[in-house]
Amino acid sequence: MDDKILHTLEYRKILNKCSGYTQTSMGKQIVDQLKPDTNIDVVLLLLKATDEAYTVDRLKGTPPFGGITDITAATKRAQLGGTLNPHELLAVSNTIYGSRRIKRFIANIHEDEEVEILFSLSEGISEQKVLEDAIKSCIDESAEVMDSASTELGQVRRELRSGESRIREKLDSMIRSSTVSKMLQDQLVTIRGDRFVIPVKAEYRSHFGGIVHDQSGSGATMFIEPEVIVVMNNKLRELRMREEREIEVILQKLTALVGDQAEMLLIDIDLVGQLDFIFAKARLAHVMKATMPRMNDRGYLNLRKGRHPLIPLDQVVPLDVELGNSHTSIIVTGPNTGGKTVTLKTIGLLSLMAMSGLFVPAEEESQLCVFDAIFADIGDEQSIEQNLSTFSSHMTNIIRILKQMTTKSLILLDEVGAGTDPAEGSALAISILEHIHRFGCRMVATTHYSELKAYAYERKGLINASMEFDVNTLSPTYRLLIGIPGRSNAFAIGERLGLPQNILDFARGEVKEEDMRVEHMIASLEENRLRAENERAEAEKIRMEMEVLRRTHQRELEKLEQSRDKLLEKAELDAQEVINKARSEAERIISDLRELAMAEGASVKEHKLIAARKQLEEAEPKQRKKIPAKTQNKARTIESGDDVKVYSLNQKGTVVELIGNKEALVQLGIMKMKVSLDDLELLSANKSDKPQIQKQVTMVKRTRDDNIRTELDLRGDNLEEALMEVDHFIDEAFLSNLGQVHIIHGKGTGILRTGIQDYLRKHKHVKSYRLGNYGEGGNGVTVAELH
Incomplete structure (x- = not known):
């Protein structure tokens, strides 16, 4: 896909939003390199992965990516024989642990909710537990090599601590003596260059043997290593050198282990990055309230309430558009600032997003197409550097598009033919559109030229469209109207703003009668x-x-x-x-x-x-008979007109008609009701008998469906009735081992929602509750989690 098109349609801004939801540098890198794919099988796979992550994120939340870092560079250096430092080895260990946590998280979810693609990716992660334990046994959480890393290191460090303790004791005894203390600037022991020293006043320098390691800025204080501890300090230095050599040996051994598993670690890093990228797409979908589009490769596009993802939700106007069925090209006419350009960008950007495996902000069941290329000529592309006018820039782009387009391309043209003489511009626009339309591309074009209204009306496969304009408020509504060409509205706007009537009448007289008839026809269409x-x-x-x-x-x-x-x-x-x-x-x-x-x-x-x-x-009164056990094959021969017995009601009736393969309409006295065939027993197959109306009034109890309900609809109930139903519904769900139920109360005034949530807060079987997410009903639904 051409980078110029991606820039024109602001595709990079969507990727920046998605990148903000990644949790690893590997995932961010994948997002930054993402481009639309033109293979429908790949696109379907990408969307299915996003859908699985969307489901996991909704049910269980985000996987734990904490502690994972990009260890690619360190792993490759270890593979080449370099030595890793403790911080790099600790990062390797933490990444191995974090990767294993993600693998188990997805495996646990897969047991309850099938997430085939995520599970397949996570299964490819190798559990390097041996390497992780080897590193953690030598390096602590502060990236320090531990004493227990080797026997030699432990012995050296014990000797170091012992030697330091002896030196401090020796120096402490010196500075506490009255003879020496008066020669010191401060009664303390300090370190210069890994050697213990004491601060001596400059005038007493000659009273001390040993080595001067430093002096104060003023020169008044000399930091001297007394002769009596020189040998002891030398011993410490030798021990520190032994410590460094032993640490180097330990780091080399651990690095060798990392190098041995380098190939597997690099694969793990790649898989974790892909998982992070997929879940970032799912989180972006949640935020944008986006849905998974249906995809095809036959050039069909059907957007339902599509929204431009970069326009705030409280400002964007949803777009309904269909392309590729009865018409393959749309010509959008109408005034400026009406939303024509936004319409083009919405169609193009949502197509690019779907081809990248991203959900799109539109209603469910929206359909988009996998195009082999999307071309767009949108906006004023006047170039001072190239000395090109607006018209020349548009023509340059269109010529490039005409050379590169195929029958499976989507063409978006904004203000085609603009920037030159109206007569020549409209003729040129019609010629360009006719060529593209005959070529077989999918095309959406916008224009000011009224001549194109008649052109689109006369051509099969083309359809007019316009952006709605409210004359009463003198402002556009930004709604796309398919099948209705745009009106100029110039006379109506002028009249409403107070333009003198004689000027308006003269202007109307200058307009051709044919054009006026077209305008009246359009106005009539809009009214209808x-x-x-x-x-x-x-x-x-x-x-x-x-x-x-x-x-x-x-x-x-x-x-x-x-x-x-x-x-x-x-x-x-x-x-x-x-x-x-x-x-x-x-x-x-x-x-x-x-x-x-x-x-x-x-x-x-x-x-x-x-x-x-x-x-x-x-003399004892008889109780109502219990419903007898049902046999499996009694309902198989029941037909219309048969006399039957309804088990659940203990009543006799006649079958009026069969409804599908599972229910029948039964006449019970003066009542007719639907009854499950499993609830009927055939008494006689006399189809000639008509159901008799019983003189006595029979009370009828409706049978319940055997399926357990997971939703309760309370819209229209008052609060008291609703709480009674909720209590019964929660108990029923708890006994059926349901983990989650949906209570539909509607939005309304909020009284029903508040009362139900107050009740759920105190219910012993309710673990937690929340309002529904996008796609679950939003504020009109409360989702309760049961113990």
Whole structure:
């Protein structure tokens, strides 16, 4: 891809944003070198990797890249036989540890959520645990070689500490004596050039033997190594030299280990950099509220609510555009400052981003194409250095584009033909556009020339478009209107600003009648479009209101059914308790009668007592039957018109019609309801029988879906009702071992959201909660994490 195009479409600014989310220098380097790819298979792979990282980042957060540094230079030097210093070896150890943490992080996620590409990359990381342990056993976190690195080093350092201690004791005894202390500038022991010295006043220099190592700036103080400790200091120097030699041996051994694993370490560094780069793309997608586009290589582009990523969210106007289906070229007309150039840059930049494996700020299901090249001639490219006018610069660019374009290219032309005589410019623009269109490229071009409106109208595969302009506010809305050519709006603007009417009338008289008819036609199209959009918005509003009412009524019906069932169950329990008491009393009386008969020799027969107990049992009210166990094959032969029994309701009915392969519409008395085929038992296959309307009113309980809900929609509920549903929903989710649930409360006034979140904060099964991310519903959804 031409670097000039990348600069024109501000592609580098997107990479700078992405680079800000990398955590390693390797990842940053990959981002800085990123360019769009023209192979659709590669692009799909890049996007899939970004999608996996987006999912991981949303569910588990960012992988731990801490402690990882670019050890490429140190590793290559070790491979060539150079010796690494302790800081470099520590960096190698920390990078090995950090790489292993990332590998395990992704492996753990892969067990729950399949992330094939990330897992494949992380599996390539070698776990250099032996090398890491070898370095850590010799070098501490401060990059110092430890005494335990070798036996020899430990022995030398013990002798060093012992020798230093003896020297200090000797010097301390000297400076404490009254004879010597008066000759000293300060009563302290210091070091000059790795040798212990004492500060002596200059006039007493001759009273001390030994070596002068330094003097103060004023010359009043001499730093002298007394003769009595010269030999001791010499011994220390020899020990320090032994220490340095032993440290060098240790560093060489560790460096050799790094050199042995250099190839694997370099691969690890590359893989970690790629993972960092992929997760940086995912974090950029979160920040931009971007989505994964669908890709093709057949020249089809369909942006839904596409936004320019460099314009703030509160200012950008979404763009809807389709190219490559019924039309392969779009001619955008309209006044300056209306957003035509931004439209071109948005189409081009989002295409480049998708071809680089980046998500694009657009609605889901947006489609973009993998072009073999994108060419753009945008903006005023007047060049003083090359002595080229604006028109010449545009022509130079267009000539280059015409030479390099292919049938799989995307061409973006801004103000084609501008900068010269309008008559010649419009003719030249039509000729250039006609050549590109016939060549088969995908093209979006902007222009001021009204002649191009008729040109686009007459050509198959071309379509007019314009940037909407609000005459009432005298300002553009920056909305792209496909199928409607742009209007000049000059007369309307002049009239609104107060231009005298006679001037306006004269001006209108100068305009050709044909041009006026075109303007009136465009105005009529705009009015019809606005009316259609308003009607569609009103219809959508009514549909949403009806949907809310339907859900509300459905929930009320469910609540009534649940309340009825609870009342019936309580009544049955109360009745059973009364029956149990009566039975116990009857048993007691019968037992007393039997004992009395035996005691008095009365002729109360045992069979009469048994008959009395049987009559008592028969008088006992029957409870509702429980739903019997269902068989696997009873519902297989059910057809329309069959008499069936509904297990869950213990009711008989007739099948009115089958709905798909899993449900049937069943007539139950005066009611019809959808019932799962698994909940039906075939009684008879008499299709001629029509369902009879029962005289008695039958209460019906709707069957529940066997699937566990992960979402609860509370829109339209009041707070009290909502909290009851949330309590039941959380308990159900907890018993089903769900880790995360979504509660949809809508945005509204925020009362429902606040009440639900206050309730979740105190619930024993709720570990944490948060508002939904982009793609989850935003502020209208609360996501709860369960214990």
